[in-house]
Amino acid sequence: MNASSSARSHTHKERQSLAWRLHIDVPLLVSLLVVMGFGLIVLYSAGGQSESLMMRQVARLAVGCTAMFIMAQLPPRFYANWAPAIYSFGIILLLAVLIIGDKGKGAQRWLEFAGFRFQPSEIMKLAVPMMVAWFFSERVLPARKRELLVAFLIVMFPTLLILKQPDLGTSLLIASSGMFVIFLSGVSWRLLISFGVVAVIYAPIHWFFVMREYQRERVLVYLDPERDPLGSGYHIIQSKIAIGSGGLDGKGWLKGTQSQYEFLPERSTDFIFAVLGEEFGLVGVILLLALYLIVIARGMYIGSQAQETFSRLLAGAIVLTFFIYLFVNIGMVTGLLPVVGLPLPLVSYGGTSMVTLLAGFGMLMSIYTHRKLVSK
């Protein structure tokens, strides 16, 4: 009771509005739509002004928004109750992928299911934070060390399975989504720091015994793109040229020579940020980041207004993972981070990841609009 009253109450008017009854958070929806709209403008240029490509992207966004709408209808309690089942189902699918999955581009990621091809790792993007949040929801926080260890294992098991596919980008996202839950649950700073120290010690071991040759090569090329200017370094060199040559205000929409003359590879998918950088310059880059920041800020606000441990932790993890998503993509396209193969959220063309992402935002809306309200 006190917890609910500590949250800011909502006016009668807001409660009665159509959006509220449809479980839609208008500020989040609007800011997401603005990012998508800006993304479509960039994609129109990056996709070589192909109308069919635009139609397909709009359709995909529509599917994603539908998923978001459906997810918003289900109460947080539902997600909490189903978390262990979804998580277990996801783990089974991941194991299935490793055993019988399709190989695409040298990695085993796909599962063929009744004529549908999909990546079970997508489920885990939501199932892992749900599972960890569920695990903590019944417990006194900050959790004890043994509980933290269990939570850690919940995160690491699917992460390693996905890493083994191998899919570095997705495993990174899943690990961070779970880790954010642990972080937000109030694990002590001392523990976090000692964990960091262990990681630093472990890194070289990982380098030599766990990483694949192509992953190591990616890291080496990231450190020095000139190592392989025509092969793996080519993407990042062309991408940096595109961004750098954009200057302050860019070359203008549809006028980026790197993008339009196809010097930039994967320009409509993973490297679409370079198109933005080239055609809209630093101004465009800051604009996109500002739009993203609005989405993140709204997500954080929703988290801080959540009334239950489960919703709170889940909301925070979803929004922070969203940030990691865009940070890793922009970092890799600009040469700040290694190339790990993640799309720019809400902007890059294609990918089932778009649907998962919007489904996550649907959960945020659900968390916000299913609160118990205290009348004054």
Add this chain to the structure above:
Amino acid sequence: MMLGRRVTLKNQFKEIAMYRNRMLVSLFGVLAMMLLLIVWVAQLQITQYEKYRTESDNNRIRVLPIAPTRGLIYDRNGILLAENRSVYSIELIPEQIKDMEKAVAELSELIVIDEDDRERFFKEVKRTRERFKKIPLKSRLTEAQVARFAVNRHRFPGVSVEARLVRFYPYGEILSHALGYVGRINDRELVTIDQENYRATRHIGKVGIEKYYETILHGKIGTQRVETDVQGRVLKVLEQEDPVAGSDLYLELDLGLQLAAYKALEGQRGSVIALDPHTGGVLALVSTPGYDPNLFVTGISNKDYKKLLNPDRPLFNRALRGQYSPGSTIKPHLAWLGLESKTISPSYAINDLGVYQMPIEEDRRFRDWKRRGHGSQIDFRRAIIESCDTFFYDLAYKMGIDKISDTMQQFGFGEFTNIDMGEEVPGLMPSREWKQRERRVRWFPGETVITGIGQGYWLSTPLQLANSAAAIASDGIRYDLKMVGAIANQNSKITIDPVLAQKQVDIGNGQNFKRIQNAMKEVNHNKFIGTARSAFQGANYLSAGKTGTVQLFGLGEDEEYEAENLAERLRDNALYIGYAPFENPTIAVSVVVENAGGGGSNAAPIARKVIDTYLAKLQEGK
């Protein structure tokens, strides 16, 4: 109320406070990382903007070379001797073709591509560093082949038919040794040429005038700055600097005279040279057999090339590189030296019994070509007109090799004529020092004796023979030989002045020179004893000349004769030098016909035809 039984209210407060604290930390983390991204991107877009802008321009902008048009070659009357014709060739851009072997195989179903073409093409693909360069696979496509490709064009991305200007020599074989030819640039030439200026050029002068005047004929490359995509496709022309076409050459050569000389010599092996004695300009230069220079332009096939490697050696430029004993043609020069050096007087005469005996080695005898000799009272005049050997054995012995060698060099023997062709050889004017140096043996007096009839070590090229005739025609003034009389570009035409040869004949008061010129006139016009009298019978002008008939002893350059040809190849070489008109000469000629027999009956008639043609042309011109 819904928050689980185990959770106390106190914990909820604590949890929310902790959560908000963590959220705040996260927010600062997000802001800091976004700032990091912005700083990093700003570093690329602001700090390093110039660098990346340049790199982006380097990506999209390419400088395409535009080949200059090769200069044309005209004769002295402005008749085109070497032109550029548009030729269709099929060209491939390796970067745009996925499977080169397959593409070539499929193309060869449409257009016959032989092994030579294939080999050359793949070699050039390997060699080319420049990206998106069009590499020719097959040149000289017929209209039908162009049409057949056009229909199937969609099947061959990266393949196109291009029209290129390619050298064409309308007179083919007739001018082959006078002009030389161009051919594809080979690996060796690639190292020496100005790579930048030749970026768009495929052909280069290989021999002759085409090679010697390569830099003038080639011109200066033009460039086109274009915008391209990653496939190398040109999207837009940004700016263009036009190429500067090569300059045209106007030769001293007279095509009509060349045709007459070629016709007169056709079917035989030999050379005809005609000079303007007052400039050193080459009016005609024929070496037979010749070859079709057009075969070399786009690459000669192995089959065609083998055909040219026959014993008649059509590729051999006899005019510049054939080295022949001058024989009796140099008797006037020696007679003049005898008179001028006062070794003999104009009235000095011998009794010729057909044999000469040296004073010191009396057992060595030198026979005259005329078995019983030329009779009594043979002075220098009769010795020239009848071509008496005995007189010149005696004279040469009396003058000694040193004097002969020095003075004959002034007539150009053993010297380069400095013709603007590049390939000439200097022949050989033997001397005491030369023999000691090259053969490590001293000079024997008997060798001086046979030098008197232009035999022994003495070797001269047809060019040198003509040059010495021109020197006699112009009272001792000798010029370097030149093929090109003027060089013209769009704006101006520069005439090339005659250049005096380094060594000149000092004719003193000219009295003795006049004497031998008169004797040479008798060679052509003395109705009773002139060795070239029948050749010049009925000429409506006066002229001067000297015949030569050179015995071969199976040595010299022609050692590869086949057995069945031996008899023919051992026949005498027929030689002739002369000039006309006798007063104010306008043409000097030399004729060499290998294994033809006597010079008077086999070489002189060819000279007559050439001189007749030229004087008639001059007559018409007036």
